[in-house]
Amino acid sequence: MSAALDEARPAPGAARPLVRLRDLHVTFATRDRTVHAVNGVDLDLAAGEVLCILGESGSGKSVTMRALMRLLPRFARITGGIEVAGRDVTAMSERELADFRGGEVAMIFQEPMTALDPVFTIGRQIAETVQRHEGVSRQAAEARALELLELVQIPSARRRLAAYPHELSGGLRQRAMIAVALACKPKLLLADEPTAALDATVQIQVLLLLRELQRELGMGVIFVTHDLGVAGEIADRVAVMYAGRVVEEGPVAALMAGPLHPYPQGLLGATVHAGMRGRRLTTIPGAPPLLDVVPAGCAFHPRCPHAEDACLAAVPAMRSPSPGRRARCLRVPDGDVS
Amino acid sequence: MSLPQPAPDRGGPAQPLLALEGLVKHFPLKGGLFGRTRAVVRAVDGVSFTVAKGETLGIVGESGCGKSTTARLLMRLMEPDAGSMIFDGEPVGENEQAGGVSLRDYRRQVQMVFQDSYASLNPRLPIEESIAFGPRVHGLPAGEAVQRARELLGAVGLAPESFARRYPHELSGGQRQRVNIARALALRPRLVILDEPVSALDKSVEAQVLNLLVDLKEGFGLTYVFISHDLNVVQYISDRVLVMYLGEVAEMGPVGAIYDRPAHPYTQALLASRPSMDPARRRTKPPLTGDPPNPVNPPSGCRFRTRCPHAEEVCAARKPNMAALGEGHVAACHMADPASGHSKAGSALEAVA
Structure with a gap:
């Protein structure tokens, strides 16, 4: 794997990145089958940066994000380095994790109804988080809850505290969940498709709100999505995942304008957008591999129009043709030797 | 067979x-x-x-x-x-x-x-x-x-x-x-x-x-x-597109007309809400605020008026007629109907692209 190479690569932005994943592997082993969900992910996130992890279902994008918080079921086996804000997450005790989750790192989900507790008011749920992590009085926590509802632009916030x-x-529910997540001013916000279930006119409101809050609070954000448009609206940098590996990584504008790896190239071609009427859509043939075994060589090989024997020999190393851009494909020239 | x-x-x-x-x-x-x-x-x-x-x-x-x-x-x-x-x-x-x-x-x-x-x-x-x-x-x-x-x-x-x-x-x-x-x-x-x-x-x-x-x-x-x-x-x-809002037809017409010249403010907002894959074209303001109202108690008159930037008294008072805009393109908006009494009635509607 390319872990050794990556050690040498300077982290973008700050000297010490906010998030540092090295050779992350996650396998789920049950009695019936084993699934290799994440197969060697290296990722960095600078403080105050927005990284979108883009991928289809089963690509390992959500599992990678949950591993950052150790929010995976007990039967998941996690190996590799996970570092957030200079702390080793793999070495944390349950008690340390409880402080860490919701304190330094917070997460928002696709479905707020399952993330919020149905039997407590919105105000109580936010205040509870503040009290738990900051140890302030109930009054102070409730005042903070009101501020937070105003921060996420919920109209008539005072009335909504009791809802x-x-x-x-x-x-509004999605905004309330964001308010709970931001209650303790996290350094890192993890967002798992938080706008996928929303209507078009509401989705754009929530995306713009998240971008505004991220800038105001200077948070680092990892945003998992399958939607290229959402990535285009919110990301600074994009990492594309396929079969549990990052196949390409780069600044959003450059990646959207001309992806290097055949998988994001195909994905871009297959995404319906304006001006494609009457033309046949380009498709990626076949389907992603089942991850019962770790894919040998390049996992995209069976669907790739440019595949050759060399693709199967070993997992292609990350190649970087220009600063900031990297792709795991043998056809990409390795220009920027850093 | x-x-x-x-x-x-x-x-x-x-x-x-x-x-x-x-x-x-x-x-x-x-x-x-x-x-x-x-x-x-x-x-x-x-x-x-x-x-x-x-x-x-x-x-x-x-x-x-x-x-x-x-x-x-x-x-x-x-x-x-x-x-x-x-x-x-x-x-x-x-x-x-x-x-x-x-x-x-x-x-x-x-x-x-x-x-x-x-x-x-x-x-x-x-x-x-x-x-x-x-x-x-x-x-x-x-x-x-x-x-x-x-x-x-x-x-x-x-x-x-x-x-x-x-x-x-x-x-x-x-x-x-x-x-x-x-x-x-x-x-x-x-x-x-x-x-x-x-x-x-x-x-x-x-x-x-x-x-x-x-x-x-x-x-x-x-x-x-x-x-x-x-x-x-x-x-x-x-080939043709029908836009619905709260149980009613807001606009209907050939696909080219709806996407290039949307006449209903709701259609305009809906089209403008599409996320853009090009980060150079990011927006700073959402086209609409709030969620669609509950269809249990829809607003009187035009159902979109509570979120519409052009809403006037006539929009609350009367349900808009289906105004014909040619080539089978129709829109249920007082602004598209010259006789509606809306201050912008009949004026050319610019699309919020």
Whole structure:
């Protein structure tokens, strides 16, 4: 694997990145089968940066993100280095994890109804988080809850403190969940497709809100999505995952304008957008591999129009043709030797 | 191929395949001790449109706008409270002596594909039997029905020799949706209603299924009603587009007119809300604020007025007429109607691109 190479690569932005993943592997082993969900992921996130992990279902994008918080079931086996804000997450005790989750790192989900507790008011849930992590009085926590609802631009915030989750519309619920996540001013916000279930006119509101909050609070954000448009709206940098590996990584504008790896190239061609009427859509033939075994060589090989024997020999190393851009494909020239 | 053949065309190409007039479906919300009706969800509230032979009509709108209820009414999975449905010149659901088409015949000519590819298939039947089920119910001998199912599996790109005996859980989402499409075609329908058929699929598989739908339409001479919340997909596949908001038609017209010259402020906002893949074109302000209101108590007059940047008194007072804008493009907005009394009535509407 290319771990040794990556050690030498200077982290983008700061000297010490906020998040540092090295050779992350996650396998789920049950009695019936073993799934190799993440197969060697190296990722860095600078403080105050927004990274989108883009991938289809089963690519390992959500599992990678949950591993950052050790929010995976017990039967998951995690190996590799996970470092957040200079701390080794793999070495944390349960007690340390409880402080870490919701304190330094917070997470928002696709479905707020499952993330919020249906029997407590929105105000109580935010105040509880503040009290738990900051040890302040109930009054102070409730005042902070009101500030947070105003921060996420919930109209008539004071009245909404007393509302239960089911009394809010989808967009407001999503905002309330963001307020809970931001309660302790996390350095890192993890977002798992938080706008995928929202209507178009509400989705763009929530995306713009997240971008505004990220800038205001200077948070680092890892945003998992399958939607190229969402990545285009919110990301600074994009990492594309396929079969548990990052196949390409780069600044959002450059990656969207001209991806290096055949998989994101195919994905871009297969995404329907304006001006494609009447033309046949380019498709990626076949389907992603089942991850019962770690894919040998390049996992995209069976679907790739440019595949050759060399692709199967070993997992292609990350090659970097220009600063900041990297792709795991033998056809990409390795220009920027850093 | 043997029976059932597609039903013959009756009225000729100029007669719409399906014409709906004033379709209404309300759902009572019951509660309290005696289960009295406390409120009414106005899911579909006076919807009229036609589907021409051989076209694809796209229906877009946000959740709660009534697009899926409309699909179920089209399929007659539920009875409308009011309104009429005419299928190729014949009223639907009336007896044949009176010149109508019976529900049984209608349902053979109209088929549906749902979003959830797994829930739509019987988990205990091999897929060829799921596909053969409909033709058998309609009188085809079992052997022929299975033969037909295998032909259709081939037509949707699943080699029958390796797929026919598989069960739904042995297939991927994209493959299951192909099975659902094959099953919908098994009765040789003339109209296929596609309710979010690609929404649950990954992008690379979505493109495969869209290409397949285009091919099948050509090969089988089908007419589609394509319901989706994805504006890009609707633009790709539709000839005409209908935009729904809170149970009503907001705007309808040829796909080019709707996407290039949207006249209704809701359509404009919906189009402007699409995320852009180009980070250089990021927005700073959302086109609309707030969520769509609850269809239980829709606003008076124009239902969009509570979120509309151009709302005036007339919008609360009166329901807008369908204003004709040429080439079959209509919009239910007072600004599109020169006689409405809105201060911007009849003025050229600039699209919020």
